[in-house]
Amino acid sequence: MASTSTYTVFFLLSISFTCGGAQTQQKQCSHPIRLGSSLHPTIIPSSWPSPSSQFAFGFYSQGNDFMVGIWSVGIDNNITVVWTANRDDPPVTSKATLKLTKSGKLLLKTDEQGKEKPISTTSETAFFACMLDSGNFALYNKNNSIIWDTFRCPTDTILKGQMLPPGGQLFSSVSDTNHSTGRYRLRMRYDGNLVLELANSVDDASEAYWESGTGGYGKEYDSKFSLDLNDAGILQIINSTSMESVQNFSSLESNNSKTIYRATLDVVGVFRFNMEWSAFEDRDLCKVNGFCGFNSFCTLNDDKPYCACLPGTDFVDANHESLGCVRNFAKVGRCRGGKDNITTTQNMMWNDIPFTKEPISTKEECLQSCLEDCNCEAALFTNPCCQRHKLPLRYVRRDTSTGTLAFFKVGKRSWNETIPVKPPVIEFKSKKVIVQILVLILAFIAFSFLGLGISGVYMFKIRVLRYKRLKESEILGLTKGLTLNLFSYDELRRTTNGFKEELGKGSFGTVYKGALYKGKKLVAVKRLEKLVEEGEREFRAEMQAIGRTHHKNLVQLLGYCAEGSKRLLVYEYMSNGSLADVLFKGVRHPNWDERVRIALDVARGIFYLHEECKAPIIHYQTRTFTMVRGTRGYLAPEWQKNTPISVKTGIICCRRNMDVNASILEEIVLFTWVYKCFVARELDKIVGGEEVDKRTLENMVKVGLWCIQDEPFLRPSMKSVVLMLEGITDISSPPCPTNIPM
Template identity: 55%
Template sequence: MYRITVSFGIAIVLFSLYSPCEGAQQSHIFLGFSLFPETNSSSWPSASGQFKFGFYQQGSGFAVGIWLVGLDRNTTVWTANRDDPPLIPSPNNTVQLQLATDGRLVLTSKQSHEVVIASATNGSVSSASMLDSGNFVLYNANHEVVWESFNHPTDTILGGQILRAGGQLVSSLSDADHSTGRFHLNMQTDGNLVLYPANSENSPTDAYYSTDTWRNLKLDLYLNSTDGSLALINSSGVYEFISSQSDDSAIDTIYRATVSVNGVLRVYSHQMDPDTRKLQTPVIMWYKPDDPCDVNGVCGLNSYCTLSDDQPDCLCLPGSDYADLNLRTMGCLRNYSEPACAAGGKENTSFYEIFTMENMAWADTPDFTATMTMDECKKSCLEDCNCGAALFKPYTCKKQKPPLRYVRRDLNEQTAAFFKVTASSESTNNVTETVEIPPTVVRSNSIILHVLVLTLSLILFSCAALAISGFYIFKIRVLRYKRLSEIDMNLGLADEELTMRVFSYNELKRATNGFKQELGKGSFGAVYKGAVNKGRKLIAVKRLEKLVEEGEREFRAEMQAIGRTHHKNLVRLLGYSAEDSKRLLVYEYMSNGSLADLLFKREWHPAWDERVRIAVDVARGLLYLHEEWIRGTRGYLAPEWQKNTPISVKADIYSFGIVLLEIVCCRRNLDVSVRADEIVLSTWVYKCFVNRELHKLIVGGEEVNKKSLETMVKVGLWCIQDEPALRPSMKSVVLMLQGVTEVAIPPCPTTMSM
């Protein structure tokens, strides 16, 4: 965040936006006008038709609110009396919303009698209007606003709307149920904007995001209707920007800031489709917190949050089960009863044991903190009646009473968490059972002599066994070294060519902390983050996990293809391990993450020029590999992999074509979260190309070079042709992307995709 000073003149312009009717088009609703659900008269639209006020369906009934009319689906932005049950009309229950002659906006039904939706507190009402800003207002006879929905927000503020100091936004219970949810955003009177879980004390421990702007200043939250920026403002103008500004055109874009069901604050932009004049699927411009598992309370008591496909998932902590399997976010309950504590608060340690989990964290204030070793921390929690779990981070031990809250798994946290659980029957028996050993009675000197002889015999036998074992261990090590050398020769790696390091399996297991942190997964195994040279050098370890025969072929192919390569656009192979059936490859660690992370997992995407450069660099790397190839991951495989036809370098061309289209559109080849006709990227791209609508491929209306966009799309379509012979060579691809050679109009990639 950064601070900015605004001149007095700009402040006047800004505060002119406070008035909900300045320059806004409107449609008038007069006294006596009524709405009825399930009819053509169920809503009052704004002049542009982008917003509607009236009845919307919620469950089996209807609620009253305001929604944004979208191309695919509507977005509810305000709900009246949100915790009232939905109204269910029937022949015996007529539901009506009316601007009554006394100026009150009243909901009537036999089910709930009369409910006041809005009324004036400072004068009489003569009319109402649904404005194009998304604000529903009541006017007096002088056409002055005497009530407005903008002053009573639920989970959303719209462009031009202000959340006053002391106000709050409260999330909805679910995407289908807009009653009060589990999180709220407070614009505090001390000037700090803070996100809290509901049913908390709103303490610093409960907060999971704040702007840290507490200065005992009266600040308001304002969403700019022109560029979508979220800012804190005071009487002098903008005090501090929270989110970045958008480059979208304000004429065809509507902005909203919403506290989501899962507690994340997001700013969305809704662009208008130039043909249908309806709003397209919203684009996320900004969000906090960055990790959805950082939301305190996203998972209930005695459960922890972990990411699954970038979405928060709630799992029970050891020693507990779900309170409701159908509502995993509700938390978990202990699955055992506790025995009474011994005198002095000492625990009955025979009843418990410690279950250890790594990379855990929780935001709750610890009940006890001290400096100690890991073993001391574990023992301290086991013996403490009040300890339900302990978190160890060198060399600090934090003990926590049950129930546990705000727990999450974070692979960046180098911690060990110790959870007290009931001991298994085997371990309990081992602890509680005792074995009585009968005393030995020495009866004579003869017995003593026999014992001494037997003892000396056992000692001599043990020494002989150790000597023989040492000899065979030495022989096994020599044979293993020879076997590794033979593997190197079989792989065709001569001594002068083999500059890679040979690792042992245990060495790589230690380097990756037991293969804990997974970086990604391919068709033959996963890649894990590790460190060697006492943690000074980071590495990426690929563990081949398929069948031995298949893994051996993969191992040999990858060693031959990459072992001798040296190119700035290729990841360098540093070494390998080949013990027994275990096959591991050690690569240099790419600290900036994968291309998928860059394109799909960030709140912002690389600029167009950067994406063009990435595409060319990837093409150059493949060109350098020349005729070397490795089977790839499903989704990027050429059609010939599924057929009984020969495989050539053209399979790599196909994979590159899919990646090239992903770089252009900043989305995956298969995405089920979009419209049905856009799920398969290659099919959608060709459709847009034929219809001359390539602008639809660019996320958020980004400014791009139209010529380079068309070039990259055409090259991508040529690369994914179903017939391998139609695909260009990598050399031709590089020349086309660099603009050296012209790109012809590609045919349809495959009849199957259309």
């Protein structure tokens, strides 16, 4: 699997080569477009037509807005879009302007504020433009030579006289009415092979779902083979140096000058040439990995492919079935005091790695093992083996040759739940009866609002009263045993210059920068903003927990303010910023030795909080079993399961747990990616190829994987973590954490 950076560079280089490497035949312009010419979406003319009016360049409608592109005009003035400018940008409004400026630039002014975007990619100055009868829109220099044209930057279509060079690509559209980049790609590989593949697939021949079979003619990055739709209407792969044909796909050879020849990669991933030939049958799309999204599979209806959800799931968006499906029932299971039903489906297959795989000889045993496993959501029985999986599943398909049995958990009604019966329809024909019903409904609504208002006032008074009691009874004993400074509110307001410089914001308050003792000591002042009981609980919990901690790796609480309803906490100021700033926002990431030291210091600090301080703290809170606090991905699974917590609760990592910008699916969830790299012995990927001590890297990864085990008894204590990181204790190889989707 190629790395994210490698794939991104390849993708960008491919796009650049496509827009700059195509050979464009020089065409004379009989109807030049002069500098200073402009178009508007709703003012005629809104386009520049070719001399024969078969093609036009300008604004076309997309919903209620407009895009810039080229289209052919067919029977009854129906248009077929063959090229779109900046296709992945949002559509523009009727206020937009397309202009060939007097300085020789083709620009799109997107709004009245004057924001402009270039259409062409050339840095040369144009002297005029032309919409040619071939369907090519070109910019010319003062020597009447083409300096940029749309034939060099195809989107989903090539036209007669157009060539797709080595490395050139076509990308399908999202739909027939949305011409943004879709899910499929046609690529002229450097080895001479023409392939169809998913748009986000890596540069691997195994990813293709159709190929021309002409591979091996060219050499990598030295290929001379192109896809050509020539002037005679022949679609073929040719040697672009000798112009000899390697393979012909079709031959229309019509003498009708009005015939429009085009080869298009359509929205479902089929490459078609007019109505004569297609590279891939619609019905075979079920063989394409990724044609359907997560938790769905491809099936045929009248030989047309469509996506269907697995049992117990529904579409994320019924209008976009390729987005996949999600579970449609609340997870119950025997571990939660309920029961699930199991649905059996034959001849299903998928390629995901199971979290458990064991030898089982009968389908009944496999079904029962999944039913009794809280983590099992689907199971696959292939005699004599039973694989248990979590959702989501990908690349699910039907295969009658396998003889497999798939089991899926679905929801189950409770014993006293009745099936809803559709009530009889009652029709009222008397106007008097209708008026009486309306009066009753309005009276009911009025009394409901009145009751809600009275209840709200009553509840508010109760909460305020409870808050006053909290102030009177607990503030005096709040700092017992603590050596903290008491500040007035006015003093802290002056210290922070009127709460001017904000350092950060949390769920209960905002932190401001301040200076005590005439600016000699910088502090961080946290002002709690939630009212009544929640803010008071937060204030007391933080005072009692952090006020008793003293450790070099922990921030020190210096004082507080409890004046009326105002609650503030004063901490020492960390001039170097937070650990998150160092890891994620710095211009330079910490080197390897610094990262090892940081991990060890963090572990020592957490060990102190867990076991050495007088009031042990478990990941942000004191030893309580109340509110769940913190960020998902950095908390132990016990928090999310509402089960008792222990001193083993604590997770450290060196990258954000979720990175939605990662282009490779496996790298989005950090620990999924790390575990797979660990199993594959490819740990150098997670440090980006940086020179590090491999043994130390492996030990740190092992420690991290032990710390995220789903079962509490498997996770080491923080004392053990410190010993392992210090190299005092040997580290065994960790099992696969069951909370990681494989």
